[in-house]
Amino acid sequence: MIGFLLRRLGGALMVILAISVLTFSMLHLVPGDPVAIMLGEQATAERISVLRQQLGLDRPLYVQYGTFLLNALQGDFGTSIRSGQPVLQEVTRQLPATLILALSAVAIAAPLGILLGTVAAVTRSRFLEFLTTTVPLIGLSMPTFWSGLLMILLFSLYLEWLPVVGNAGLASLIMPAIALALPASAVIARMTRSTLAEVLGQDYVRTARAKGLLERVVTYKHALRNALIPTVTIIGLQFGGLIGGAVIVESVFARPGLGRLAVNAILTRDFPMVQAVVLFGAVGYVLVNLLVDLLYSVLDPRIRQ
Structure with a gap:
């Protein structure tokens, strides 16, 4: 190890x-x-x-x-040309908001995607299979800025349930997190469905069924754990993509974060700030993939070899 x-x-x-x-x-x-x-x-x-x-x-x-x-x-990324403040100070001030948004989106996308993919793989109902394959496809096809604007129109302007923009607690986080999670959940659902359907046809699963085990035990205890290995990779990659996708979502919902910081830095030609944001995002992506590799070895110890 x-x-x-x-x-x-x-x-x-x-x-x-x-x-x-x-x-x-x-x-x-x-x-x-x-x-x-x-x-x-x-x-x-x-x-x-x-x-x-x-x-x-x-x-x-x-x-x-x-x-x-x-x-x-040493943590010195220079001074922002736009504000005159240390770049690291501004990045660390905005980083928590982006991480909260990305983690919230993962917390929605991963369970939703795994659930839809599992139902699509094991269901014998044509309607449920159609529903669990069509809904993710719609989510994958819909751009985040478009789904974000639709949610603002419905839940903020028409129903008046949620605030339109800003960062005013949990209520203002719901729509951005859902908008960011929809495409990711679609990718996770498609991967879970294909891998679980393949695993359910393997010999050891048929042996488990022949022993008289309940179908849910066969699915969740024996098949799903092996099927989740590629899905864990997708979740890790999607988390990195969510940090990048936060640029659009934070702009649509006028939320603070690295996304809006990067956009403002590009518009004002603040190159030191752009360099720092890109470096932080890329390093975060690498660290997430390193964590995924370690989770691989936990799910399947043979990978350590």
Whole structure:
């Protein structure tokens, strides 16, 4: 188990190092002078020169990357050009709101998707099978901004049950979390249905049935645990996607978070802030996948080999 963990940690560190290279390269892949883009067309040559020196863009590229990596390891991602505040301070201020939204969406999407997928795999009713396969397809096909606007129209403007926008507690979290969870639950349901249907046809499941075990025991104790191994991967990948999808949902519902922070940083050409948000999101994605690998080894110890 320790060797398995060390291998996965080593792989995660290599991926994070590659991410740091790509994140650092963002500033240098911009066509033209990035400093002139940050300051706008009215910036003077003197101001451009000063900012270039402040950002260290007048030094060799390898020196810039080494400084960026060393500072990032110490939690220093520079200063926001838009607000003048430390980038890490603004990111950590907005990060909890995005994590709460993403975790709430996972808490809705995972049970809903597994339930729909399980019902679709074991049901013998054509109507239920049609329902459990069509509903996820609708959720997968509907963009989050469209479902979000529909929910605002129905539950906020027409029924007046929930607040329209903002971050005013649990009531304001319901619609954004559901809008973010619908596509994810559809993907989870489709994966659960296909893997569980395959597992239910294997020999050991037929043996369990031949022993006279109840069908629900065969399904949930013997088949579902093995069928959930690919589903756990999908849930982990969807969590990373939910963090990215929060950009749209937070904008539609005017919620604070990394999504709106990234949008504002892009619109104001705040490159240090964009770099930090991208790096945080990518590292979070890698850590979630590392956790999924560890859960794999718990669900199926053979994977450690």
